[in-house]
Amino acid sequence: MVKESFGDKLLDFLIHALLVLVLIAVLYPLLFVLVASISDPAKVLGGEVWLWPEGLTLRGYEKVFQNNDILQGYANTLLYTVVGTAINLIMTILAAYPLSRKDFVGRGFFTALFVFTMFFSGGLIPTYLLVKSLGMVNTMWALIIPNAIAIWNVIIMRTFFQQSIPLEIQESAQIDGCSNVQILLRMVLPLSLPIIAVMTLFYSVAHWNSFFSALIYLTDRSKYPLQLVLREILIQSNLKDMVETSEESLAKSVMEGESIKYAVVIIANLPVLLLYPFLQRYFVKGLVIGAVKG
Template sequence: MVKETFGDKLLSFIIHALLVLVLIAVLYPLLFVLVASISDPSKVLGGEVWLWPKGITFRGYEKVFQNNDILQGYGNTILYTVIGTAVNIVMTILAAYPLSRKDLAGRGLFTAFFVFTMFFSGGLIPAYLLVKNLGMVNTMWALIIPNALAIWNVIIMRTFFQQNIPIEVQESAQIDGCSNLQILVRIVLPLSMPILAVMTLFYCVAHWNSFFNALIYLTDRGKYPLQLVLREILIQSNLKDMVGTSEESLAKSVMEGESIKYAVVIIANLPVLLLYPFLQRYFVKGLVIGAVKG
């Protein structure tokens, strides 16, 4: 084993110290929101809550689950995320696999065309006019079709196919009579679970957190995703409809409103936080292997 010098030990200490600081900076806001969501709102507003809940109450969660807009938004987001991610994965595979094949004529031209769209776009107004002319305004397809393909993810998946699926295996399957579609389904995809897990996580998080397209294209409140409902809650100055009765004092309304905000944030982010541990081993392996290498 190579003996570490004092400089190596000092550098290692500095790196670990910085990583610990980054970890605290990332985890503390999540912990604070969780603690605040089950604490007495008056103590949260008074600055008494830091790491442990005080005056434990689940009033905020009760109000959240009694609100039809939040429950409907939650269902809409799950629907948009599931369908949108499925469309994303299929489109990404269908774009990445042909680009990974050396026998594709004009592969470089197609790749350049895809990459061009990463740097230049038509802008918001032409995009809205296109979606409107296609009749997708105020439908869930306005949130799915315009974002059906992420070029950066296509490049990552294409690189994975090129570096980890031997061309000899594909050629042998072709000799045995497999078509290109059969090679993709029977050979390539079963060997590509790490990158598929990475793409699934990327697309799921993007759909789950998306609100801007819904803000632009949706006018029916019944079709709002959860993030758009959450946005409205966070910017509302008057939360009487969320609190319940109009006889309650303004101070109590503000306190319960704060509790509701924290509870909604936890509920909105919990599914994504629970998804990552199950995909972590695929995520790390797929992201490293699929990275663009010189």
């Protein structure tokens, strides 16, 4: 074993110290929101809550689950995420696989055409007019169809097909009489589960956190996703349906409002927080999967 010099040990110490600071900076806000959501709102507003709950209470969660808008928004977000991610995966695979085939005529032209859309787009107003002309305004499809495919994800998946799926496998399948569709379904996709998992995570997280498209295209409150309901609570302070201001004092209403905000943040991010520790290796793989090999 090579003995480390003092400079190497000092560098290791500084790197680890920096990583610990970054870890604290990332985790503490999450911990504070969780602790504040189950603490007495008066103590939270008074700055008495730091690491441990003070005046344990679940009043905020009770108010949240009594609100129909939040429950409906949660159901809508689950629907939009599942349907949108399924469409995203199908469209991305159907675009990436042909571009990875060396025998696909014009693949360089189509790749350049796809990449062009990453730098130039029609803009918000033309997109809205197009969505309106297609009759998708105030429907779930206005949130899904315009974002049915992400070109960067297509490039990542195409690179995976090129580098990780041996060409010999496809050639042997062709010799056995398989069509391109059969090669994709029977050979390529079973060997591409890691990249499919990466794309599923990327697309599902994007759908789960999306609110701007809903803000633009939806007018019916019953179709609002959870993030848009959360935006109203956090930014517009729309608490009239959750805080009984007619029966409670203004001070208590404000405190309950703060408790509700923290509870909604936890509920909105709970699925991602629960999934990420088990699937983080796919996120890491997704970051390097399109890298150029030396």
